[in-house]
Amino acid sequence: MARYHIETYGCTSNRGESRSIESALRDAGHYRVDGPKEADVSILNSCTVVEKTERNMLRRAEELDEQTADLIVTGCMALAQSEEFQQADIDAQVLHWDDVPEAVTNGECPTPGPGTEPVLDGVVGILPIARGCMSNCSYCITKQATGRIDSPSVEENVEKARALVHAGAKELRVTGQDTGVYGWDEGERKLPELLDRICDIDGEFRVRVGMANPGGVHGIREELADVFARNEKLYDFLHAPVQSGSDEVLAEMRRQHRVDKFLDIVETFDDTLDHWTLSTDFIVGFPTETEADHEQSMALFREVRPEKVNVTRFSKRPGTDAAEMKGLGGQTKKDRSKAMSELKHEVVAEAYEELIGTTREVLVVEEGTGDSVKCRDSAYRQIIVQNADEHGLEPGDFAEVEVTSHQTVYAFGTPV
Numbered sequence: 001m002a003r004y005h006i007e008t009y010g011c012t013s014n015r016g017e018s019r020s021i022e023s024a025l026r027d028a029g030h031y032r033v034d035g036p037k038e039a040d041v042s043i044l045n046s047c048t049v050v051e052k053t054e055r056n057m058l059r060r061a062e063e064l065d066e067q068t069a070d071l072i073v074t075g076c077m078a079l080a081q082s083e084e085f086q087q088a089d090i091d092a093q094v095l096h097w098d099d100v101p102e103a104v105t106n107g108e109c110p111t112p113g114p115g116t117e118p119v120l121d122g123v124v125g126i127l128p129i130a131r132g133c134m135s136n137c138s139y140c141i142t143k144q145a146t147g148r149i150d151s152p153s154v155e156e157n158v159e160k161a162r163a164l165v166h167a168g169a170k171e172l173r174v175t176g177q178d179t180g181v182y183g184w185d186e187g188e189r190k191l192p193e194l195l196d197r198i199c200d201i202d203g204e205f206r207v208r209v210g211m212a213n214p215g216g217v218h219g220i221r222e223e224l225a226d227v228f229a230r231n232e233k234l235y236d237f238l239h240a241p242v243q244s245g246s247d248e249v250l251a252e253m254r255r256q257h258r259v260d261k262f263l264d265i266v267e268t269f270d271d272t273l274d275h276w277t278l279s280t281d282f283i284v285g286f287p288t289e290t291e292a293d294h295e296q297s298m299a300l301f302r303e304v305r306p307e308k309v310n311v312t313r314f315s316k317r318p319g320t321d322a323a324e325m326k327g328l329g330g331q332t333k334k335d336r337s338k339a340m341s342e343l344k345h346e347v348v349a350e351a352y353e354e355l356i357g358t359t360r361e362v363l364v365v366e367e368g369t370g371d372s373v374k375c376r377d378s379a380y381r382q383i384i385v386q387n388a389d390e391h392g393l394e395p396g397d398f399a400e401v402e403v404t405s406h407q408t409v410y411a412f413g414t415p416v
């Protein structure tokens, strides 16, 4: 869990994006502090309305770069003029708003806070199913706060899910640090059973399964893929963070999987489901990562072609074993992160390009900027529909849309 500082500039819509970022960070267990010096990571949500604003954004980014361990720049200037930050030699990750929460997470799992209860946010119901994990990753500070997995019963979680659906949830987000090991403390991994039971609840809604580490998923991969195949309510989306394509680095990270186990999972899902989204994470620049290790990560990336990827530049968290390792130079981390981010854009853009001209059934999940709405298709791809009022669309509606264009990490569609 990270301490973050966020600054927002510009219009109401940009402030709305910051609110979404903050709510995702809260759900993942991160907490806000009062200034950049106290923070592990600062977020600058930028604006580029006039030239003077641009100069102010660059100056503020330089200050934050000096004052804080990690800097993320997002917002309109980041998206339209990312090169300006590079030219000013500001050491920041420049990201789309939607990618900020996972970058803050820094490769660790999301952490439901103490006493976390389900939350209904618009039509989205957040359902934390368990706290803790079965791992001890060398770079993770979260584990120190949450410990070993503690799983409430399936019945208890189903009742919470039912309450969220009755309260109006149309999208249930099943979360936990590692949903794949849910039930392990009770002697049996019970995620497939839980998902089946949640999908049996009456009502029209969708379910998104949150992060599940490959180590936990591997032993239940066939059962889990079958649960996805038989339940239309489940988004065909799996977030399994691999973190590296090198077994040596995975061992130093103390991850509980090796590359071949991750590949087994991808193969099983490919064999069982027609259309699904693989979401994964890579940490680049781990202290022991050699150039050859980095190349193995790039090769794995090209092989599995994930549609949603979080590329995180390694950064030290106090009190972790990885923080004691001799780190790589900042430039090396920057170069590797740039290379992987470019590959990510190529792979993700190709996937979205293939969607153009297809018709997708979507759920409208939330309002977007201006008069637009954000929707999700059956594989949890984001599709934006403009002029929502004219089309009579609002959060909670289901619709059919034709995909007309894309902007790398999301598509645009028109109702048909």
Ligand code: SF4
Residues within 6 Å of the ligand: 107, 108, 109, 132, 133, 134, 135, 136, 137, 140, 141, 142, 143, 177, 178, 213
């Ligand atoms: S699985 Fe690893 S990264 Fe995730 S919470 Fe457990 S120790 Fe941390």
